[in-house]
Amino acid sequence: MKKIKSVLILVLSFNTLFSFAQQGPTVPKIKITGRVVEKISKQPLEYATITFLAPNNPKPIAGGITNPKGEFEIDIKPGVYDIKIEFISFKVNEIKQKNLKSNTSLGLISLEEDANQLNEVVIRSEKTTVEIKLDKKVYNVGSDLMVKGGTVSDVLDNIPSVSVDVEGNISLRGNENVRVLIDGKPSNAINIAEALRLIPADAIEKVEVITNPSARYDAEGGGGLLNIILKKGKNLGLNGTFIASTGYPEIYGLSGTLNYKSDNFNLFTTQSYNDRNNPGNAFTNSRYLNADNTTRDYIYETRENARNNKGYNGNFGVEWYLNKSTSWTNSINYRKSNGKNKDDVFQNYYDSGFNFDYTRNRINNENSDSENVEFATNFIKKFKKDGHKLSIDGSFSTNDDVNNAIITDKDTRTSLVKFDNTRNDQTQSRNLLQMDYVLPFGKGSQFEAGYRGDFSKLLTDYQVDNDGVINNDFTNTLEYKEKVNALYTQYGVKIKKFSALFGLRFEDSNIEINQLATNDFNTKKYNNFFPSAFFTYEISDKSSTSVSYSRRIQRPRGRFLNPFTNLSSNINIFVGNPDLDPAFTDAIDFGYIKRWEKLTFNTSLYLNKTNDSFQFARRESGNFVNGTPILISTPINLATEFRTGFEFTLNFSPYKWWKLNGNFNFFRNETQGDFTYTDFNNNKISQNFDNTATSWSTRLTSKITLPYKIDWQTNASYNGPQNNAQGRSLGVFGANLAFSKDIMKDKGTLSFNISDVLNSRKRIMENNLPGIVNSYSEMQWRERQFSLSFTYRFNKPKNERERPRQNQNEGEGDYQG
Known part of the structure; x- marks a missing residue:
């Protein structure tokens, strides 16, 4: 186009x-x-x-x-x-x-x-890969070969500025404080990483990357927002797409999107089922130290993970056009999955001279079941004046996650076998109400206002028994209640080549963190204002520059708060901190974009200041396993974190048959603060967390059309090393390959993917705690994978430019200027 x-x-x-x-x-x-x-x-x-x-x-x-x-x-x-x-x-x-x-x-x-042209013409020109708007970038993912037969996680990992680590954690420009939205609403999943692996990639229409959100959006997410827009069908009549996939290690998947649209209504559905094996591995080599930093002993720990997950994801909805200016959409989404994870851990013990002593084997057999139901409704009324509209949204959901594990523990010195049983039962309910009003007036001016109420409750029942005896040190019921009421208003104006958008959001937060087993009740109430401002100047029709500011919040949730956790390792334990306070971020972003005939250059310089930022501290617990200290890792609030960086993205099409996309991000992260605690000997310990670290990441995507119309896509990425106060993470390189060929007169497509060609995507860490331990670890969540998928389309041309659907709600009130 x-x-x-x-x-x-x-x-x-x-x-x-x-x-x-x-x-x-x-x-x-x-x-x-x-x-x-x-x-x-x-x-x-x-x-x-x-x-x-x-x-x-x-x-x-x-x-x-x-x-x-x-x-x-x-x-x-x-x-x-x-x-x-x-x-x-x-x-x-x-x-x-x-x-x-x-x-x-x-x-x-x-x-x-x-109608005749729609049935006969196949438009081969692809939709623009990225659309630059005043307060976000929109990535259309339909032409990305890497995601065929994949999931939402695969899609996100192929978007510039976004990274998905080996455990499924998402970061934006190197910052993990990211809020993930689906169709403009917070995900209702307890474990968002697992939920994103259940939604098929073909169900996604586009992803909005919002590095500096305006007041219209939820203030949650110090690093920005990712808004995943799902397909709801746009074309008249009955049409759809079906994808079947298989691969090695064993993956099987079947998904389909179907919609029927008339002048009065639009029916849409997405159905998918997948059965995935994700074998993984890890090892940690630790040298334990005496107080004078001499060697006390060694433990070399290896892990083998055999993960299997079977999941179903389905939604069904109807968009009813009450009249030319009013629509009402209702949808139901259901997700269910069950998984098995065998975590086989071997710990080899050596004395101070590195002479072998004995081996301990811990096997964690875990079964998990998850079920989620959500009902969503959306009402839109458009008035006579173009752009004047009112939208009302509601979302009501429940989510149940149950994880049971049997841990066997034995060592070569004795025939005695110990058994630990754990049960983690989590139930979450979430209700969301939202109203947005948009009123354009004058020439190039627009007023917005809205309300959002987000009410959620999460109950985590965790229990551990050792050989049939309840272990009260690890057994607890944690109740987390969150009520957030928000009001916002925005005003946008365009004067010739200059555009401005001013916003102010108010959020009232009421948080309850109750440990029912220990009768420890904690309530936190706070209310805050979140201003935002965006300025854009069009230098020419080919270039523009912008500057923006927003204030954000990051509330601690889930495992960050729960002081009771799993026992997959008996010497390295993660413990949540129920006293964590929210972190607040002030963000400034300078942007510039320039377009040439074959090249688009987009760059930004960003500065973030976060107060009470979350950091992870490791310390001795005071407990020992056969003389080895149990180390605890826990999140804490540190005083201040400064993050500065710049990134640029290049889209280059040197020839019709070759497209190149490149992204580079460099950032500097500085933390300032001290962590003071009382150790198991009642000594007051103070750790200085002042640290300055730099890191960078880059990604290159090449798409070439070979003879016989075979598409070949290559993705290569590198995440650079980064220091922290207690160690460093090392650089990681990864590459993916994909080939695609249209068949059956463009109604079908065969795709072959190789994920992690070099089998190199790992998390590599070095930790150094003077007087305690030095360690080196590598963790690979998923090993190299091969997959083959077949796509079939009916009544739907492969690359046709899809018409705007009649009343889409995502991004309501976008002020383009």
Whole structure:
């Protein structure tokens, strides 16, 4: 579409100049404006062409194309014209013998879909990979070969600025304080990493990357937001896509999206089932120290994980068009999964001279079951004035996760076998209510206001018994209640080439953290204002610059708060901290974008300051296993964290058959603070966490069309090393390959993927605690994987430009400027 747009601009500009030269510059021009929309939905049509012709003369005199809002503004000489309005796969709209003497608005021009063209034409031009908006970047993922037969996690790991580590944790520009939204709402899953592995990649339409969110969005997420937009069907009639996949290590998957759309309603559904094996491995080599840092002994620990997960994800919804200006959408989503994880741990013990002593073997056999049900409703009312609308949303869900494990423990010195049983039963309910109101006024101005109420409750019942005896040190019921009421308002204005968006959000938080087993009740109440401001200046039609500011919050949840945790390792234990306070971030972002014919360059410089940031501290617990100290890792609040960095993204198409996308991110992270605690000997210990670390990451994607129309895509990424106060993480390189071939007259596609070609995607850590331990560890969550998928489409061209659906709610109130 970019190339079509460029050609149209060149041709129309040439004709306009030629006409100007013929007629002479003495006659003043007039300005003709208007807006082009889809007839049924009234949604704007970007890149629609408007051509002015002299009556009875087919030669164009002037013309132009519409912007993302469907608007056009064209200068012509006064006269009588035939006007032609066109858009691909739509019927042409013609205005004959229009006498234009002064500045004139043609008003709202509606185009109707041409059913014959829709059934016959396959448009090979792909939708723009990235759309740059005032407060976010939107990535359309439909042409990404790497995600065929994959999941949402695979999609996110292929998006610039976003990284998914070996355990499924998501970071944005190196910052893990990221809020994940699905269709503009917080995910209702207890374990978001596992939930994202259940949703098929084909169910995703696009991903919005919001590094500096405006006041319209939930203030949660110090590092930014990721909004995953799911498909709901856009094309008239019955159409759909089905994908079957298999691979090694064993993966089997079947998914399908189906929708039926008429003038009055749209039915849509996504159904998927997958059976995945994800073998993993890890090892930790530890040298334990005396107080004078001499060697006391060694423990070398190895792990083998055999993970299997079977999951179903399905949704069904109906979008009902009550009239031309009102729609009501209701949907039900159901997810269910069960998994088995065998964690086989061998600990080899050596004395101070590294002479072998004995081996301990711990086997953790874990079974997990998860079930989630969500009902969502959305009501949109559009008023007469374009862009004036009211939307009301509701989401109501429940989520149950149950994990049972039997841990056997034995060593070579004795025939005695110990048994530990653990049970972790988590139940979460979440209710969300939201209302947004948008009112455009004047020329280029817009007012927004809204309310959001987010009410959730999580009950975690964790129990451990040792050989049939309850272990009260690890048994507890934690109740977490969160009530957040928010109000926001925004005002946007555009004056010529300058755009501004000002916002203010107020959130009232009421948090309860109750440890029922120990009768420890804790309530935290706080309310805060979150301002935001965005400024953009269009240097030219090919370049623009921007600056933005926002204030964010990161609330501790889940395992960060629960002081009772699992026992997969008996010497390295993670313990939550129920006294954690929220962290607050002030973020500033400077951006610049420049477009050439074959190259797009986008860069940003960002500065974040976080107060009470979360950090992880390791210390001795005071307990020992056969003389080896048990080390505890726990999250704490540190005083201040400063994060500065810059990133740039390049989209380059040197030839029609070759596309390159590159991303580079560099950041500097500085923490300032001291951690003081009382150890098991009642001594007051103070650890200085002042630390400065730099790191960088880069990603390169190459997509080449080979002979016989075979698409070949290569992704390569590198995450650089990074220091922290108690050690460092080492750099990791990874690469993926994918090949794709259309068959069955473009109705089918075969794709072959190799994930982690070099089997190198690992988390590699070095930890150094003076007087306690030095350790080196590597962890690989998923080993190299091969997969083959087959996609079949019916009544749906492969790369057609999908029409805007009639009343999509995500990004409501986006102020484009």
